Amino acid sequence: MIEVIDLKKSFAGTEVLKGVNLNVRKGETVVVIGRSGCGKSVLLKHLIGLMKPDSGKILIDGVDVTTLKSEEMYEFRKRFGMLFQGAALFDSLTVWENVGLALLEHTDLSEEEIRKKVCQKLEQVGLDRLDDMKPSDLSGGMKKRVGLARAIAMDPPVILYDEPTTGLDPIMADVINELIRRLQKQLEITSVAVTHDMKSAYKIGDRLAMLYGGKIVFEGTPEEVMASQDEVVRQFVEGRAEGPIPVYQE
Amino acid sequence: MNAVEYVGRTVGFSLAEVGAVFLLLGSAVKTIPKAIRQKKLVAEQMLRIGIGSLPLVLVTSIFTGGVAAVQAAYQFQDYVPMRYLGTVIGKSVVIELGPVLTALVVGGRVGASIAAELGTMKVTEQIDALETLAIDPIRYLVAPRLLAGLVMLPIITIFADFIAIIGGFVVALIGLDVSTHVYFTGLKLFLHPSDVLSGLVKAFFFGVIIAMMGCYHGLRTQGGAEGVGIATTKAVVSSCLLILITDYILASLLFSTVFSG
Incomplete structure (x- = not known):
């Protein structure tokens, strides 16, 4: 369904993606793991056309x-649909307007029908009675869930997650992981997530791909990642300062 | 970097920026037919740019009219009869002071607000979020602000002109001993509809400048809070400079060609 072929991207002379190859099959969830600043979000933004590659x-x-x-x-x-790291809710709009914006813009549904659909989506992510609140009134976890409701509002076949659990406490992070997993099963959505949170990666991913040095250096199921003897993979998943991955990036 | 290279790069960069502003303006104009249908968004911006700016514009205008009266009376002294006081105030207000001072005040208030809002949306990925929802940010954010700017600036300029003339009248009546009849007879003496129209044409262009500078610098914001601060400053400075430069160009064009006969 999604095929990334030899994707390259540079910023101000620094090559961030040096020929990324990745396949995502219909209905599966691939989690791209890697250190902060390794180009995970850049890869995700290319998938949805927010960035243009140099080649590939x-x-x-x-x-x-x-x-x-x-x-x-x-x-x-x-x-x-896309869930952003900081949820990226429109702060001038209420919760219902945030979730229903795409429906308002792209469908002929009446306001009443949109409100009903927004309620359904909010219920799917475990929220209700927030309709008229503004994003500034919500906690971090609530914002992520509203962001998720917004991402699934149009029932898209593909959802992209940019660091879905970053900035959340461990319990809320698990709630979000469960939610993502449940939505994937219920809606049979194809998903690509990027994260450096290994707990989240193991939980939501059908397959994991490690981005290092501008390329995908390892691909496998969570079990294969756990059993991998690759030094780069081991250092990252174990969170060790010592190993082949330099602590201070060039 | 030597001096020639520095000048070359600066000029090249500035020309590229001018090109980018015109590209953004062109894209926004293209989306205006769709943006007009977004009545709520356009109305919101009209309220913010127009009604929200009125108190500040009205205070500025009343004192502008008052100062114009005091300055004119000082310059008239024993050479020009005071029956021309209304004429001078009327002409200077509707042609120059009304549109330019209104634009500078609104440029400071609204230009900064647009740049800060769009800049914050940019650095918090809200602009990217709009794109991912298949919503064109130029149609959704820039076009309503452009429409509101070009419609509301002339409207608030009419209010500003009126209040400035009243301000001049109050000072003339109380401080300069000029009667109501003398002031308003003088006002009507040489004030032509083309004077008012030229002021409104200027206001229209100033509205475009304020909206475009706010949107352009807002959408180009990089980094975090510092980036938003830089974008806001750039929006206000560039609006004010462009308003004054455009004022000169329009004055030259309007009075040497369009209204010369």
């Missing part, structure tokens, strides 16, 4: 998204 292809259902024109890209994005 991204095929989604056979369509190369890197060649789409602006109007075509907007149309294509209706098939995606």
Whole structure:
């Protein structure tokens, strides 16, 4: 369903992605793990067309998204939902307006029908009676859940998660992981998540891919990652300062 | 870097920025037909830019009119009869002081607010979030602000002109011993509709400048709080400079060609 082929991207002369290759099959969840600043979010933003690569292809259902024109890209994005690291809720809008914005913009549903659908989505993420609150009134966990409700509002076949548990306490992080897992099973969504939280990666991922040095250096199931003898993978998943991965990045 | 290289880079960078502003303006204008249908968004911006700026504009205008009266009376002294006081105040207010001072005040208030809002949205990934929801930020954010700016600036300039003329009248009546009849007869003497129109044409362009500078610098914000601060400063400084430069260009064009006959 999603095929990333030899993706390269540089910023101000620094090559962040040096030829990334990755396959995501329909209905599966692939978690890209790696150190902060290794290019995980950059990879994710390429998948949804927020960034243009220097070279390489991204095929989604056979369509190369890197060649789409602006109007075509907007149309294509209706098939995606994305949960941002900081939730990225629109702070001038209420919770219901945040969750229902895409429905208001892209469907002919009445306000009443949209409100009903927003309530359903909020219930799916374990929230209710928040409709008229503003994002500034919500806790970090609530914001993430509203962000998740917004991501699934249009029932997209693909959801991208950028650090879904970052900044949350361990209990709330687990709640979000459970929620992501449940939504994947219920809605049969294809997902790509990026995280450095190994607990989250093991819990939500069908397959894990490690991004290091601008390339995917290891791919496997959570069990295969746990059993891996690759020194780079071992150092990262065990969170050790000593090993082949330099502590201070160049 | 030698001096020639520095000048070359600065000019090149500035030209690139001018090009980028015009590209953004072009994209925003293209989305205006769709943006007009977003009545709620446009109305919100009109309220913020127009109604929200009124108290500040009205206070500025009343004192502007008052100062214009005092300055004119001082310069008239024994050479020009005071029956021309209303004429001078009327002309200077509707052609120059009303539109320019209103634009500078609104530019400071609204330009900063637009840049800060869009800049914060940029650094907190809200602009990216809009894109992921398949919503064009230029249509959703820039076009309503542009529409509100170009419609509301002329409207509040009309209010500003009116209040400044009243301010001049109050000072003339109380401080300069000029009667109501003399002031308003003088006001009507040489005030042509083209004077008012030229002021409103200027206000229209100033509205575009304020909205575009706020949006452009807001959408280009990088980093965090510091980036938002820089964007806000740039939006206000560039708005004020462009308003004064455009004022000169429009004055030259309007009075040498359009309204010269």
